[in-house]
Amino acid sequence: MKTDQIPAPEQNPDEPIDKKENLFEVAEKQLERAFKVVQLDESLQTIVKQPKNEIIIHFPVRLTSGKIQLFKGYRVQHNNVLGPFKGGMRYHHNVYLDECKALAAWMTWKCALQNIPFGGGKGGVKFDPSAHNMEDLERITRRFTHALGTNIGPEWDIPAPDVGTNSQTMDWMMDTYSNMVSMSDKQAVKRVVTGKSIVCGGSPGREEATGRGIVHCINQWALEKRFSLPGSTLAVQGFGNVGSNTAQILSRMGVSLIAVGDHTGYWRHPEGFNPYKISEYVRAHRSLQGYPGGQSISRDEFFATKCDIFVPAALELQITEKEAKIMNCKVVVEGANGPTDIDGENLLLSRGIDIIPDILANSGGVIVSYYEWLQNKRSETWDIEDVRSRLETRMSSTYQLVSEKARFLKVDTRTACYAIALERLQQVYTRRGIWP
Numbered sequence: 001m002k003t004d005q006i007p008a009p010e011q012n013p014d015e016p017i018d019k020k021e022n023l024f025e026v027a028e029k030q031l032e033r034a035f036k037v038v039q040l041d042e043s044l045q046t047i048v049k050q051p052k053n054e055i056i057i058h059f060p061v062r063l064t065s066g067k068i069q070l071f072k073g074y075r076v077q078h079n080n081v082l083g084p085f086k087g088g089m090r091y092h093h094n095v096y097l098d099e100c101k102a103l104a105a106w107m108t109w110k111c112a113l114q115n116i117p118f119g120g121g122k123g124g125v126k127f128d129p130s131a132h133n134m135e136d137l138e139r140i141t142r143r144f145t146h147a148l149g150t151n152i153g154p155e156w157d158i159p160a161p162d163v164g165t166n167s168q169t170m171d172w173m174m175d176t177y178s179n180m181v182s183m184s185d186k187q188a189v190k191r192v193v194t195g196k197s198i199v200c201g202g203s204p205g206r207e208e209a210t211g212r213g214i215v216h217c218i219n220q221w222a223l224e225k226r227f228s229l230p231g232s233t234l235a236v237q238g239f240g241n242v243g244s245n246t247a248q249i250l251s252r253m254g255v256s257l258i259a260v261g262d263h264t265g266y267w268r269h270p271e272g273f274n275p276y277k278i279s280e281y282v283r284a285h286r287s288l289q290g291y292p293g294g295q296s297i298s299r300d301e302f303f304a305t306k307c308d309i310f311v312p313a314a315l316e317l318q319i320t321e322k323e324a325k326i327m328n329c330k331v332v333v334e335g336a337n338g339p340t341d342i343d344g345e346n347l348l349l350s351r352g353i354d355i356i357p358d359i360l361a362n363s364g365g366v367i368v369s370y371y372e373w374l375q376n377k378r379s380e381t382w383d384i385e386d387v388r389s390r391l392e393t394r395m396s397s398t399y400q401l402v403s404e405k406a407r408f409l410k411v412d413t414r415t416a417c418y419a420i421a422l423e424r425l426q427q428v429y430t431r432r433g434i435w436p
């Protein structure tokens, strides 16, 4: 092997390559805002400001082209006082350390908010998966899993799908990990990842869970506001797992998808798109590019579309002051993690636009991941109606708890979510203490 076949990674792994803002700074500011309204020990504040572990791995992969390429993988483990670290694995050309740190912290708050016995983690590999064939993706995933080694584990750190990864990625990760343990442990370690395909031990209802959880939040919001959902309008940014499932479930409730977009462009259709047809198109073409229905519009026109419900379901930092100024909706439901920056959020709230924050809105995914983990642990398979009804109960009751907390503390919904999560962590730290 010639060493000049391995290009050295040049970029500072802490920094975003094409974002003006650093995601971890947004997460830090949200936390500081919560510290002002929740009485927390200073020691807890110090502990949760930073993750426990930050792992960066460079691993070589022999691609199908014959070329050997060096990849950069990340896993950040934020907090595990409530249970094993838990969070997605992202394949994207802009994965960077501070992004993983922010996303891992949000997982800690999300699990604590939903009272799930998991902590927070996040990771990924910095590369563009759309530029690789399936065999390359398998080689990259298996090599990455092997390089992570015992940094993941069914009682230690449990990855799941995120942007650019799916159930196939999780099946490969599970299979590789199970080949790294002793023969007698192979079955027991299936739950090292969640979001697997059903035949490989995944849970019925996991694929749709994040979208379904978003819809339960929208339902609760509509009940609270006495707003009628049938006949209302929707705009969705990002038509992957989260965006497509949300739009499909809402369409069955009579909500019309009038604007949609992804990394290739934006489209509008005043009469409403058929979200099932769009999903089929995206499955076949891997993006919305060239979609024949509706009218092509600019990104600004998309954000300015008059609609009732706006669901960002793509990447982070999409709603800054610029977008918040032109948005024309009643509620923003954060399907994506961290889609709204601090200025964007302040402006939306001052304009009377409600926000259902990410750590509540998109928590359906980790809730059903927990159900998958439990089923694997108990060698059970629950039916889909059971999973759906448990999810609905948990999403609706947490939504109501957050609403009450926001009213009691007289704070915005995101800060109320943080308050509930941080108070739960504080209770545990108070009882357990900090050793030595």
Ligand code: NAD
Residues within 6 Å of the ligand: 088, 161, 162, 163, 164, 165, 210, 237, 238, 239, 240, 241, 242, 243, 261, 262, 263, 264, 287, 313, 314, 315, 316, 335, 336, 337, 362, 363, 365, 366
């Ligand atoms: P995905 O890879 O299935 O889809 C991502 C979508 O975003 C694609 O349609 C893509 O074209 C679009 N996109 C990417 N870059 C964009 C850009 N610059 N502008 C506009 N659109 C862009 O990913 P997903 O699983 O649907 O995740 C979407 C978001 O939801 C992420 O923020 C993820 O962290 C969050 N999330 C996902 C889950 C889950 O269960 N999958 C759970 C909780 C949160």
